[in-house]
Amino acid sequence: MDKVCFGKVEAIFIIMNAMSIQLFLGFTRRMAGSGGTAGWMIPIYTSIIALILFFFISKLYKSFEGKDIIDVAEIAGGSFGRILVGLIFIVDYIFILSIMLRIFGEDIKIFALSQSPLSFVIIFFIIVMVVASYTGVESIVRLNTLIMPVVIIGFLIVVIGNIKFYDATNLLPIFGDGAYKVFIKEIPRISIYSAFSFIFFLVPFIGKYKDFKSIGYWSLIFSSIVLTFGTIAYFLVVPYPTSTENFIPYLHMARYVNYGRFFQRIESIFVLMWTMSAFVYLSAGKFFLLYMIKKTFKLKYYRPLILPIAIIIFTLCFMPQSLMAAVTLEGEVVRRFAWIVTFIVPLVVLIVAKLVNRKREGEKSNEKV
Amino acid sequence: MADFKKILKDLFVFKEPEKIEKFILKENKNGCDRCQKSGNVEGKKTESTEKETEKKEDRTDENNQKKEDSGSRKKGVKTTFAPIIQAGDNSKKKEDNSKVKQDKITKDVNKMSKVSNKLADNVAYLKNKYTLPDNGDVAIREFSITARDKTISACVIFIDGMVDRTVMDLAVLQPLMLLSNIEIKDNEQDIGLFVKNSLIPHNQIKILHELGKVVDEVNFGSCAVFVDGVDTAFTADVKGWQNRGVTNPNSEMVIRGPQEGFNEILRTNTALIRKILLDEDLIAENLSVGRRSKTPCALLYIKDIANDSLVDEVKRRLNGINIDYLFDSGELEQLLEDNSYQAVPQIIATERPDRVASMLTEGKVAVIVQGSPFVLVMPTTHIDLFHSPEDSYVRFPYANLLRIIRITAIVMALLLPGLYVAITNFHHEMIPTDLLFAIEASREKVPFPSLVEILIMELAFEFIREAGIRIPGPLGPTLGIIGGLILGQAAVAANIVSPILIIIVAVTGIGSFAIPNFSLGYAYRILRFVYIFLGATAGFFGITCGLFLQGIWLTSTKSFGVPFMAPMGPVTNGELADQIFRAPIWKQDKRPDFLNVKNNEKQPKISRQWQEDEKKK
Numbered sequence: 014m015d016k017v018c019f020g021k022v023e024a025i026f027i028i029m030n031a032m033s034i035q036l037f038l039g040f041t042r043r044m045a046g047s048g049g050t051a052g053w054m055i056p057i058y059t060s061i062i063a064l065i066l067f068f069f070i071s072k073l074y075k076s077f078e079g080k081d082i083i084d085v086a087e088i089a090g091g092s093f094g095r096i097l098v099g100l101i102f103i104v105d106y107i108f109i110l111s112i113m114l115r116i117f118g119e120d121i122k123i124f125a126l127s128q129s130p131l132s133f134v135i136i137f138f139i140i141v142m143v144v145a146s147y148t149g150v151e152s153i154v155r156l157n158t159l160i161m162p163v164v165i166i167g168f169l170i171v172v173i174g175n176i177k178f179y180d181a182t183n184l185l186p187i188f189g190d191g192a193y194k195v196f197i198k199e200i201p202r203i204s205i206y207s208a209f210s211f212i213f214f215l216v217p218f219i220g221k222y223k224d225f226k227s228i229g230y231w232s233l234i235f236s237s238i239v240l241t242f243g244t245i246a247y248f249l250v251v252p253y254p255t256s257t258e259n260f261i262p263y264l265h266m267a268r269y270v271n272y273g274r275f276f277q278r279i280e281s282i283f284v285l286m287w288t289m290s291a292f293v294y295l296s297a298g299k300f301f302l303l304y305m306i307k308k309t310f311k312l313k314y315y316r317p318l319i320l321p322i323a324i325i326i327f328t329l330c331f332m333p334q335s336l337m338a339a340v341t342l343e344g345e346v347v348r349r350f351a352w353i354v355t356f357i358v359p360l361v362v363l364i365v366a367k368l369v370n371r372k373r374e375g376e377k378s379n380e381k382v
Numbered sequence: 383m384a385d386f387k388k389i390l391k392d393l394f395v396f397k398e399p400e401k402i403e404k405f406i407l408k409e410n411k412n413g414c415d416r417c418q419k420s421g422n423v424e425g426k427k428t429e430s431t432e433k434e435t436e437k438k439e440d441r442t443d444e445n446n447q448k449k450e451d452s453g454s455r456k457k458g459v460k461t462t463f464a465p466i467i468q469a470g471d472n473s474k475k476k477e478d479n480s481k482v483k484q485d486k487i488t489k490d491v492n493k494m495s496k497v498s499n500k501l502a503d504n505v506a507y508l509k510n511k512y513t514l515p516d517n518g519d520v521a522i523r524e525f526s527i528t529a530r531d532k533t534i535s536a537c538v539i540f541i542d543g544m545v546d547r548t549v550m551d552l553a554v555l556q557p558l559m560l561l562s563n564i565e566i567k568d569n570e571q572d573i574g575l576f577v578k579n580s581l582i583p584h585n586q587i588k589i590l591h592e593l594g595k596v597v598d599e600v601n602f603g604s605c606a607v608f609v610d611g612v613d614t615a616f617t618a619d620v621k622g623w624q625n626r627g628v629t630n631p632n633s634e635m636v637i638r639g640p641q642e643g644f645n646e647i648l649r650t651n652t653a654l655i656r657k658i659l660l661d662e663d664l665i666a667e668n669l670s671v672g673r674r675s676k677t678p679c680a681l682l683y684i685k686d687i688a689n690d691s692l693v694d695e696v697k698r699r700l701n702g703i704n705i706d707y708l709f710d711s712g713e714l715e716q717l718l719e720d721n722s723y724q725a726v727p728q729i730i731a732t733e734r735p736d737r738v739a740s741m742l743t744e745g746k747v748a749v750i751v752q753g754s755p756f757v758l759v760m761p762t763t764h765i766d767l768f769h770s771p772e773d774s775y776v777r778f779p780y781a782n783l784l785r786i787i788r789i790t791a792i793v794m795a796l797l798l799p800g801l802y803v804a805i806t807n808f809h810h811e812m813i814p815t816d817l818l819f820a821i822e823a824s825r826e827k828v829p830f831p832s833l834v835e836i837l838i839m840e841l842a843f844e845f846i847r848e849a850g851i852r853i854p855g856p857l858g859p860t861l862g863i864i865g866g867l868i869l870g871q872a873a874v875a876a877n878i879v880s881p882i883l884i885i886i887v888a889v890t891g892i893g894s895f896a897i898p899n900f901s902l903g904y905a906y907r908i909l910r911f912v913y914i915f916l917g918a919t920a921g922f923f924g925i926t927c928g929l930f931l932q933g934i935w936l937t938s939t940k941s942f943g944v945p946f947m948a949p950m951g952p953v954t955n956g957e958l959a960d961q962i963f964r965a966p967i968w969k970q971d972k973r974p975d976f977l978n979v980k981n982n983e984k985q986p987k988i989s990r991q992w993q994e995d996e997k998k999k
Binding site: 019022023121125126129137141144145149153155159160279280282284285289293296314316320 | 394396398399805808809811812920921922923924925926927929930931933934935937938945947950951952953
């Protein structure tokens, strides 16, 4: 696994895909619920906060070039640190992946396979995740590089196709539910960039520190542009408070596209592209989960874990009672608190590791004297 | 049953992976190692390798022979070979010791590896080796050479049907038998050298000491001359078997471009490529594959372009093939490819010399197999399989149009039936209302679900296609067309299938014929059925799942160290001047970056100097 490496473009795309996939789920609905007509501002200012946090993280990461966060945790706290940090990320990823899997499965069931049982739909996702884990991160990342332009084109078709429904008055009042609610109360919405934690496990595959920095910055910037632009487009089409009622907003926007007799009801093609993006996200998430487990417990191979972990995720995804329970968990738990695992934990680990390193260097220089 | 259990066991029980370091196409460091090492000899290496090694062997053997024969040298015969026995002398000695010698010969013949200086031993060895007289087409002609008033026994062995008798008679037998007594103004006293230099006026003579090599040469259409008293054999290349001439390629026809195709003869094929690439740096290394068949192969590359590690890897794989017989390049392709379970081919097989020449100039390596008109070129990427030889010969707007049509046809061939099943079963909202009524009306009387309908028609189409190949003469393609039309019409009239399905199947079939690569066509014919089942099971979602799995499968594949989906997955630094779309030919400055070639520049940035000169005016 250590010999695999890939370039900047591929790394940026994989992180961007992971952060932007929520646009095709209930992201815009949540933004409407959080900030009203000013919900489109939330991705912008949260991305600025994320960029500032990453600035500090990247500065601290300079001394740990080529090491992932588990390695840094080992430097910081030895085996205890490694296992603690590893377990935090493992639990976080299992929780998020199982919820997202449930949501993806339910969404497919809503608009494509309404007669099929949920387990039948989810089993397709599981098969894809298992096969992709066997082939490795290299193939997932390369395939994502091929898929991303197609997904972006599909997204643009939906956004541009709805241009005749745009109404700028839908964005009024400008500050929506109030500046305090939008800018202060919704700060935890920085969790919309929780998938940014991929970068801490991509480091060994990227290698250079310079690339690590540029990947981090560009992926955050591009994702915030996509999320903001997508949210604005939705708000321009669907006025508040109707914008809080559509369950899968972009599916509805795809339905609105209507040019002549033949270019209409394109949501089925939209499903094709959206599902590809979902497959990449879940496959990459599962791979990094396996990678984390391997590094945390110092296992020699990760492949024996592929099927057991798939079964665990499959089982956990049925734990929420219904789709609404899963969506509530995603919106109120994941998208409010995941920022702690994504930004705070690495920050703390890096600070401690830096201090430990400094102490060791101090002791070494004392010994030499 | 045992295999199935093994497959299940491998799937669920973890097996420690083998510690194999997979081949990685290394980046080139400065300089051309192969050029530095070989210098000027490289171009002649393939023809004179054996001669040089034999010369070295000759010298060592000569030294040994000198020591052995010093006691029995006759006056005036400065030879390191055995002393020449005068005419008539042998017969008495043979009569006296015939029985003893016969026993000795039969005992020693099996252990012989070097050519003996006794003709009788050599003849006995050959008769034993070729199981004569059972083997009816192997002929041994014994005769006498009269040279410098000495009569020396000799023989020639050849395989009837493999040699050109006229050439053999004129260039080998006639000079040795009739012209050997002409006074030749040559003071050479060494009989062996005298025979080689003066008595066999043939353009390709090899001097061989090893009997195994002599047998190999004879098996490949040469004749071998043995002279009594000389411990070497002389082989002359007198190949003259019947073969097909250079004709049009059968599978890759173009309107614009050369109309020559490879045939079954190795040397003809190498010559066809050399005719196009008049480059002394084009290397054609000889190899043989197959323990028994010893099928001659040639490995071609341009030494100052191709990556050394790629050439070494191809050679390593060729030398590592341990089989009895090799009949065709198709078998060799299966033995060389990275992943035999991958649906798509990882090596290009082509009948066109111009296509091979073009790929060699990109830095790829070609393998020609004796007896096969298909030449293998590696490495390949998925995009290469979409290219047609005609793309470079027509103007770039036409080439790009053809590529768009081709890609659309390929997508249709793969996905159209699956999409049809998915739309009719799961996604009715996609179809415009009028079309939906038309489809429903046509399907009203059909008793089968759309999945069964499409399977019936697809299978029927496959049967017609397969049957059309086996039928000889002009009936074959005619039957295909008529069979398709009649079968389709009859099926519609019988309400087995709906009319729209005939259109779907026809477009699918025509799309599959538009695939330029023969093997890729087969791959997509198989995958089409998978997508039909996925579409029937889960609609567009199932098809997406299939596309993702296929994409994962392709991106994880490599062809001789090159990622199969390069240059898009992974993204490489080089220009995309001739990948999906083709830029004008004067803009294709660089070779594909993913091949890590030695010399990346194909042409300077300004390749149309005449335009620059015009601007200056």
